Structures are given as C-alpha cells and as structure tokens.
Amino acid sequence: MAVRLGSHANGDLAENAEINITPFIDVILVLLIIFMVAAPLSTVDVAVELPTASAPQQARPDKPxxxxxxxxxxxxxxxxxxxxxxxxxxxxxxxxxxxxxxxxxxxxxxxxxxxxxxxxxxxxxxxxxxxxxxxxxxxxxxxx
CATH class of the missing domain: 3.30.420.270 (Nucleotidyltransferase; domain 5)
Incomplete structure (x- = not known):
C-alpha cells in the first residue's frame, strides 16, 4: 500500500491503490542471476553406454x-x-x-x-x- 502526499482540502492523506513493483523486479532479477549461474553447473559429464537400436529397419537406397x-x-x-x-x-x-x-x-x-x-x-x-x-x-x- 502506498501513500500519496499532496495538498487536500481536509488535510488527510489519501491511500493510493497502485502497486509498487520495484521490490518485485528486484526479486526477479536476483532469481534470474541465480539461475544463470546455476544452469551451467547442472550439466556434468556422465559416462553413458549407449544402447543398441531396436527400431524397425528402414528401406535402404539402391546404392547407399x-x-x-x-x-x-x-x-x-x-x-x-x-x-x-x-x-x-x-x-x-x-x-x-x-x-x-x-x-x-x-x-x-x-x-x-x-x-x-x-x-x-x-x-x-x-x-x-x-x-x-x-x-x-x-x-x-x-x-x-
């Protein structure tokens, strides 16, 4: 909730219904930086033994x-x-x-x-x- 300062006839401060998005943007930027740093670290070299193919055999060209x-x-x-x-x-x-x-x-x-x-x-x-x-x-x- 935000307050707008200004001159009013009765001298009371009126409430402002606008959302202050600056903290939201700050949080999003921090999360973006965290993900940008963490994403390259999540790819590791893993030794894998690839399986043989069990798909049906496709037709061969005449002269492959x-x-x-x-x-x-x-x-x-x-x-x-x-x-x-x-x-x-x-x-x-x-x-x-x-x-x-x-x-x-x-x-x-x-x-x-x-x-x-x-x-x-x-x-x-x-x-x-x-x-x-x-x-x-x-x-x-x-x-x-």
Missing amino acids: VFVSVRSDLTVALGEDAVDRAALGGAIDAATKGNKDECVFLRADRGVPYGELMGVMNLLRAAGYLKVGLVGLEDVGGGQP
Whole structure:
C-alpha cells in the first residue's frame, strides 16, 4: 500500500491503490542471476553406454553412401580410405553432387565420440545434412 502526499482540502492523506513493483523486479532479477549461474553447473559429464537400436529397419537406397571411421581413426568412403581434407570432394563424386542424399556414418566401437563428431562436422561443412548413424540391430530385444 502506498501513500500519496499532496495538498487536500481536509488535510488527510489519501491511500493510493497502485502497486509498487520495484521490490518485485528486484526479486526477479536476483532469481534470474541465480539461475544463470546455476544452469551451467547442472550439466556434468556422465559416462553413458549407449544402447543398441531396436527400431524397425528402414528401406535402404539402391546404392547407399557409407562413410566409416575405423579404429585407427582413418576415414573411409565405401571401401576406399579417404583423407579427411578430401572427404567433401570424394562424397560429391560418390553422390554426383546430390546434397539431399543420405550419407550413412558408421564407426568402430572404440572410436572416441569427438572423432565421430569431427567427421559429422566435415559432412555438414560439405553440405550433407542428412546423416544416418549405423549401428547393430538388436535382434534379442534386450540390452547387451
């Protein structure tokens, strides 16, 4: 409740029905700062073992384009080893420049996740945004 000071005929102070929102804004700003500081701290590195896929198998294209990351971190297009710098040009030749074609990316189990993301970034830089990850099919229905 606020009071308005002014000259009135009878000399009494009249009550003001307006809400003072300054304390409310202060509280909101403090909460905002707390959440901005706490949000980055809530993301921690957690070791996870990713499950195998149990989704139904999709139809394959006639000539799929496979990019593989081997256990020694070399990259192969189909069966041929390709230098990472030349990967974009090699995929353009394999897809005949069709950037809408899906590129299937597979990697050895021991390949670090960062290396796999590096190859995905090379594919994205070459203009191939449709990337399918290849994994083992879970025929038993359970987790390994």
